[in-house]
Amino acid sequence: MTLGTLLKQGREILQNAGIAEWDLDAWYLLEYVTGVSRSQYFLDPEREVPQEQEVLYRQMIDKRSTHIPLQHLTGEQEFMGLTFKVNEHVLIPRQDTEVLVEEALNYVRSGMDILDVCTGSGCILLSVLKLGEKKCRGILHGTGVDLSREALQVAEENAGRLQVEATFLHSDLFxxxxxxxxMILSNPPYIEKAVVETLEEEVRIHEPRMALDGGEDGLDFYRKITAESVQYLRKGGRLLFEIGYDQGEAVSALMKEHFAEVRVIQDLAGLDRVVSGVYCG
Structure with a gap:
């Protein structure tokens, strides 16, 4: 079996299974299994594939054809230039969430205590700590909380991988x-309950529902976190949320009851993505 033939078969299986990015995923899995980059492939597409790699590639293609997310097959996802472990117990880090990290990094200073609510894989907190300490040339202290013990295990492993000191706490919000x-950061569940059932299969079936469902209007966690966060923020402390593209006005209104300098930050597509406010005590 050659690289070219194996890739062709993988592409056909994923396309027939209705995988949206069938071509890209077939390529990625081939590179992941064989260690052959795309440029190396084109130099020698007739290169023979060892049998054990052929078997593994076919197994991964078959699993991907059932809409198991690519990241669950490889066990990794890149975020903020860092590589995070992921599995079925955590949301797969998405590029949209990088806007929250980038906004938080604008405010870091040495000695800050940072809390990440609904931490999941820890990608937000650990990225802020890892990149923030370089930026402010000092020490940051971080705590991540989550209701899922399985998610916390992933977060702790990611902290070890990245050599970042952080505390993770099993807690229902606060x-x-x-x-x-x-500073308090959060990417809480914010999808409306009825909409969760309409999500693509990769998300609806294979990612944790408790990290998706934000209640009837998608705002349940914003209400709770905003109201309770004032007990845990120092005067002048900042609360930052990731939000859905259509939630900027609603979340801003909630925050203005307790916070000043409330701002909505857009992502690269010009969509509302983060809301930030300052607690004045």
């Missing part, structure tokens, strides 16, 4: 949180 913080 239930087990103590102390005060200079």
């Amino acid at each position: 239930a087990e949180v103590q102390g005060q913080y200079d």
Whole structure:
């Protein structure tokens, strides 16, 4: 079996299965399994594939054809230039969420205490700590909380991989949180309950529903976190949320009850993506 023949078969299987990015995924899995880059492939597409790699590639293609996310097959996803472990217990980090990290990095300073609510894989907190310490040339202290113990295990493993010091706490939002913080970050569940059932199969079936469902109007967690966060923010502390593209006005209104300098930040597509506010005490 040659690289070219194996790739052709993989592409056909994924296309017939209705995988949206069938061509890209077939390429990516071939590179992942064989270690052959695309440029190397074109130099020698007739190169023979060892049998064990052929078997593994076919297994992965078959799993991808059932709409198991690509990242669950490889176990990794890049985010903010860092590589994170992912599995079925955490949301797969998405490029949209990088806007939240980039906004947070605008405010980091040495010695800050940062809390990440609904931390999942830890990608937000760990990226802010890893990149923020370089930016401010100081030490940041971070705590991530989540209701899922399985997600916290992933976050702790990612902290070890990235050599970042962080504390992870099993907590229903602020239930087990103590102390005060200079910044609270959150990418909470924000999809309307009825809309969750309409999501693509990769998300609806294979990603944790508790990280998706934001209640009837998608705002349940914004209400709870905004109201409770004031007990855990120091005066002048900042609360930053990731939001859905159509939630800027609603979340801003919630935050203006407790926060000043409320701003909505857009992503590269010009869509509302982050809301930020300052607690004035």
